Amino acid sequence: MTDFVYAPPDAAPVILYEDHELVFVDKPAGLLSVPGKGPDLADCMIARLRVGFPEILLVHRLDLDTSGVMVFARTPHAQRHLGLQFEKRQTRKTYIARVAGQVAQRSGQVDLPLGVDWPNRPRQMVCHETGRPALTDWALIRHEEGTSRLRLMPKTGRSHQLRVHMQVIGHPILGDPLYASGTARDYPRMMLHAKELRLRHPDGGRGLTISAKVAF
Template sequence: MNPLPPLDYNPPTDPWLDVLYVDRDIIAVNKPSGLLSNPGRDPAHADSVFNRVLAEHPKAQIVHRLDMATSGLIILSLNKDAERHLKAQFRDRQTEKVYYARVWGTPEQPSGTIDLPLICDWPNRPIQKVCFNDGKPSVTHYEVIASDGQSSLVRLRPVTGRSHQLRVHMLALGHPILGDGFYAHDQAKALAPRLQLHAAELSFFHPYSNEARHVFAPCEFYSDAPERTL
């Protein structure tokens, strides 16, 4: 679920499309924060990763999404066979995703698993919330990479892919992601000009060769992350 874009939606345009990898079947793009993954219903919200790729690759299809405020890696298919193959991998949880986030404070445990069911807070959509009665199973592994006392850099590995999962799980842990306009308290929100959440790594099977592949998207607030590519 993408949150509704602000009325003055002005996504970043430089670079227009940060392509990390492309071949006959797939294209990997590093999405900036503030750009929609796919177009909104309003024509004013047409600019998106999908439409930018579609302009150069007319058969492209988006197979997974990131929140507008989240930056990082998105893979798109460039033909029907690749689309079918990749969507099945995401559906069957054969892909592995790694995110980095800068959060408020320092988690008490340096690593752990957050297992809290989530559901849309419908009157306040697109806000999500923990709900043990009707929520869908949602699991995130986390590891603290570094901390300066005021904030911490954490590595996040979602097992499930619920809307706003990482944002709500870190909030539930007591450590909201800095710059989060939906879930962070005022102090955490003020510490960053944008949501400090980045989709950095994706492991999957190439839709043509079926070989295991890995792609890495550089993170602007974590420059020490190792660069790994396909």
């Protein structure tokens, strides 16, 4: 990671949906969700959104290298409402990933606790002693030239959860700079995309499902 140079794409934010309480965007791979430490990491999704929505508030994050659906709040009420939904696991998130190798089963579940790999931060690792519970359901979509396209449905929201879980079962996400190795790392981006987010609208509680097209 010492060779890392932050060079986010310069395209304007893609707004998927907006109303008086919410803004859904399609975050590109390579753009931080929130600012990092230092002026060279100030450019991020929330900063770009504040140009058009100065009142915008953070609800959740996607990793730098992950693309796809993010939701932001436009009011403190919406931020609290959505924050509780994420905390209580009432949202439904679906990701699409391309992983190394041909996955043999049609579907499965990874139930392995995760914690920080302190000597190698920001890496996470499976830790049965102090790790927090982490659960991921997955389903095979198809095989593609020696790789597999999967649908990933996290039931918890641990840092790097999908990335670590896929690596541990022997099928790291292609292009992952932290958890893939060898030829699995030689891709122009990490092949992980937040395809769909389902939640309850903070104004009235109706169900709302927003999706973003997969670019790989």
